[in-house]
Amino acid sequence: MTLAYDVFDDRCPTRMVLDRLADKWALLVLDRLQGGPVRFNQLRRDIRGLSQKVLSQTLKRLERDGLIERSVRPTVPVSVDYALTPLGRTLTETVAAFAHWAERNMAAVLSAQAAYDAALTG
Amino acid sequence: MTLAYDVFDDRCPTRMVLDRLADKWALLVLDRLQGGPVRFNQLRRDIRGLSQKVLSQTLKRLERDGLIERSVRPTVPVSVDYALTPLGRTLTETVAAFAHWAERNMAAVLSAQAAYDAALTG
DNA sequence: CAGCATCCGCTCGGATACTG
DNA sequence: CAGTATCCGAGCGGATGCTG
Numbered sequence: 001m002t003l004a005y006d007v008f009d010d011r012c013p014t015r016m017v018l019d020r021l022a023d024k025w026a027l028l029v030l031d032r033l034q035g036g037p038v039r040f041n042q043l044r045r046d047i048r049g050l051s052q053k054v055l056s057q058t059l060k061r062l063e064r065d066g067l068i069e070r071s072v073r074p075t076v077p078v079s080v081d082y083a084l085t086p087l088g089r090t091l092t093e094t095v096a097a098f099a100h101w102a103e104r105n106m107a108a109v110l111s112a113q114a115a116y117d118a119a120l121t122g
Numbered sequence: 123m124t125l126a127y128d129v130f131d132d133r134c135p136t137r138m139v140l141d142r143l144a145d146k147w148a149l150l151v152l153d154r155l156q157g158g159p160v161r162f163n164q165l166r167r168d169i170r171g172l173s174q175k176v177l178s179q180t181l182k183r184l185e186r187d188g189l190i191e192r193s194v195r196p197t198v199p200v201s202v203d204y205a206l207t208p209l210g211r212t213l214t215e216t217v218a219a220f221a222h223w224a225e226r227n228m229a230a231v232l233s234a235q236a237a238y239d240a241a242l243t244g
Numbered sequence: 245c246a247g248c249a250t251c252c253g254c255t256c257g258g259a260t261a262c263t264g
Numbered sequence: 265c266a267g268t269a270t271c272c273g274a275g276c277g278g279a280t281g282c283t284g
Contacts, residue, residue, distance in 0.1 A: 014228055017223075018224050019146050048130060064235055066235070090223075108188060115188075173259080175269095178268080249283100252277100253277095
């Protein structure tokens, strides 16, 4: 039988997963990997504002959760690239929709914020 | 003309929006509101582990961003319920897919974690 | 190039107490 | 019921320096 996983229950393991995914950096990494494998420093450059330490942590967690895969090519110096796993690929459509929702609806959000702030001031 | 919003640029305002949405509590609140208006303490009870302070902050931010709407009914004592706005409703499908991905893929994640940890130990 | 190690400020968020 | 106010500890994450 199937266990009744429930993300609204704080003792459910799905909460941990949600916690990992509901992270700005993890989302951007997953979205960036959608087009194919990307190397460490390339990710670091592409995702502006992401420090090397946090990128490292994020990649390690995503790899542990089975969403991405790390592969080392024995060049000199060594090349490491990260790619989505099949499991990770089941998430990318959702991630893309999510990450780019802001780009499509930025104007609406900005005007909502302006209206909200104006109501407080006036 | 349209500005080129880019969520990968840390100076782009979309980053702030992503930061707000990429939040465990915000996601759970939005998901919970999908079925219709819900009152404050009902949300607090439904979303286990969510403190009253953080719920309050989360609701205020979501309201400011125009995703949810607060309405007060003059009962005694007063009733306040929160509902999705049309803008918020454009997100709910994505939010639901996202929030419940963990429930559907929990087994795969758990086994990936076990494999990862075993590789380190062994 | 692809990281790890360390330090540390700052914010998130939990606990608690109080209000209309 | 639906919040606000305050305190405070834990940890996120940025900066810096070093390694194979």
